[in-house]
Amino acid sequence: MEKLLGEFSIGLFFWQTVLFLALLFLLRKFAWKPILNAVNEREEGIKNALDEAENARKEMQNLNADNERILKEARAQRDELLKEAREMKENIISEAKGEAQIQANKVVEQAQATIQAEKQAAITDLKNQVAELSVGIAEKVVRGELSDKNKQIKLVEEMLKEVTIS
Amino acid sequence: MQLILSNDYYLGNMQRKNLVKALTLLLLVFAFSAKAQHETTVEEHGDKDIKTTIKEYIQHHLQDSYDFSLTSYTNDNGEHVYIGAPLPVVLIDGGLQVFSSSKFHHGETVAEVGENYYKVYHGKIYKTDAAGTINLDDHHHPTNAKPLDFSITKNVAVIFLVGLLMFFLFRGLANSYAKNNGIATGSGRFFEPIILYIRDDIAIPNIGEEKYKKYMPYLLTVFFFIWIINMLGLTPIGVNVTNSISVTVALALITFLITNFTGTKDYWLHIFDPLGSSMPWIAKIPLYIILIPIEVLGIFIKPFSLLIRLYANIKAGHIVLMSLIGLMFIFKSWLGSPLSFGLAFAISLIELLVALLQAYIFTMLSALYFGFASETHEHAEEHKGEIEHL
Known part of the structure; x- marks a missing residue:
């Protein structure tokens, strides 16, 4: 202890105190405060930037979700539209088909009716002609047969004979 | 010049087999030039016992001096020639x-x-x-x-130079922040993590988030001051500032004053009424006869431990290092001298660590004391809990 006190130099103590305090105040004013402020500001800046990035990310997420939703809706709408169109097409086709069927049936019916009528007419006509022809032929035959007296008698006889037999 | 002298000496007075030792000495001269040179100078006197001269030299090295001499040698006329400057x-x-x-x-x-x-x-x-x-x-x-x-002794001059160095260093660092948008450049890349370490791992945990700011300038200054000056003590310039008790007293005194002048009501209450309202006043009297003197003594012991720790660590380091270097000249053998050299080298590496460690401890403990001084939470509650626990 005595040795320690012996080593103690008041001059060195004085200068150390003075110089150190001067250094402390100078550094505090010109170095530590600017440095710590700069570091703090930077840290704040980084924190803010991170927060902003997080916010932006969330916003992006929201936007994405919106986009997704809109896309989904659009897709649904499109599907619906397509479905409707398809249905409409099918309806139109089926309607058209029905119409056509009806039309066709009508035409066929008319045609058949016409054909029937024509056939009837043709048959009637044919009958008339056949009757006419038959009459003509019969007239001619009778005329030929009846041109000769013998033949007329003979015919009568034959006819009578036939009548007898039957 | 000195190298030649020592070689001449060794080759002139001893046999060729000592050449190796001379080479060892050369290495030594390179590593610890100033110190080693002093040894050889002392040895050249020849009239004193080498152990005494080494001891005296170590004593001399540990002392402050009135001139800034880097080295000295004896010239051909037998006169001492000092290289350095008067103060x-x-x-x-x-x-x-x-x-x-x-x-x-x-x-x-x-x-x-x-x-x-x-x-x-x-x-x-x-x-x-x-x-x-x-x-x-x-x-x-x-x-x-x-x-x-x-x-203005050698130590005062070194303190002043270190102050200048620190001022320009950290002023430059502060400017580099201003110039570069809050990002350090150059040496700031090295110093910034240290400053942040002192803030985040020394000041904030010990003092607390709200109050640490006003203590930061002191903690930073004292840390870098002690560290730089300890490191300078390990250079061959041979300065020893922190092994002067006057310097450590001055440093610890500032810690002491800051601690007690920024002490809150709770801090003083802790010293003069440590038990608080945990027991009736009548029961506290016998306890306080012992407790209050202990607490009051504690106010002084804390900074005292700071000054003794720094002083003793650095001084002991220097003595050990110098003694190991001195051992080389005592052994003068194939085995002993290289061994001493190796040991001295290892000790210097440890001293590099000690230089940092002592700065760290001083700063850390100062922060701890400031933390005691600035605490505002309820002690009575804490102590009540302690006593109930007992």
Whole structure:
């Protein structure tokens, strides 16, 4: 202890105190405060930037979700539209088909009716002609047969004979 | 110059087999040039026992001095030649006396200033007569008058230089932040993590988020001051500032003053009423007869431990290092000298760590004391809990 006190130099103590305090105040004013402020500001800046990035990310997420939703809706709408169109097409086709069927049936019916009528007419006509022809032929035959007296008698006889037999 | 001298010496006085040792010495001279050179100079005297000279040299190295001498040697005429610069001596002895330390001729002569005569004896200035007589008492202490000594000694000069260095270093660092948008450049890349470490791992945990800011300038200054000055002590310039008790007293005193002047009500309450409302006042009286003196003593012991720790660690480190270097000259053998060299090298590496560690411990403990001083939470509650627990 005595040795320690012996080593103690008041001059060195004085200068150390003075110089150190001067250094402390100078550094505090010109170095530590600017440095710590700069570091703090930077840290704040980084924190803010991170927060902003997080916010932006969330916003992006929201936007994405919106986009997704809109896309989904659009897709649904499109599907619906397509479905409707398809249905409409099918309806139109089926309607058209029905119409056509009806039309066709009508035409066929008319045609058949016409054909029937024509056939009837043709048959009637044919009958008339056949009757006419038959009459003509019969007239001619009778005329030929009846041109000769013998033949007329003979015919009568034959006819009578036939009548007898039957 | 010195290298040649030592080689001449070894080759001249010893046999060729000592060449290796001379080479070892050369290595040593490179590693610890200033220190080693002093050893050889001392050895050249030849009239003293080598152990004594080494011991004296170590003593001398640990002392402050009035001039900034890097090394010295004896020239061909047998005169001591010092390489370095004299420093101003400032004495208060019936008025201010300022003169150059060159007047002492490195303690060898009496300095005549006006009508007064001064002589350096064991590193201190004493007032003497014209012949420089030092009167010793029974305990070999001089009885001469000691003028108040405010000299710019080697240590003061180093403190001043370190202050300048720190100021420009950290001022530059602060400017680099301003210039570069809050991002450090250059040496700031090295210092910024240290500053942040002191803030985040020393100041904030010990003092608390709200109050640490006002202590930061002191903690940073004291950390870098002690660290840089400890590191300088390991260079061959051979300065030893933190192993002067005056310096550590000054540092610890500032910690002490800051602690007690920023002490909150709770801090003082903790000292003078440590038990608080945990028990009736009548029961506290017998306890307080013991507790209060202990607490009051604690106020002083805390900074005292700071100053002794720093002083003793650095001083011990220097003594060990210097003794190991000195051992090389005592052994003068194939085995001993390289071993001492290796040990000295290892110790210097450890000393590098100690330089940082002591700065860290001083800062850390200062922060801890500031934390005690600035705490505001309820002690009574805490102590109540402690007592109930018991």
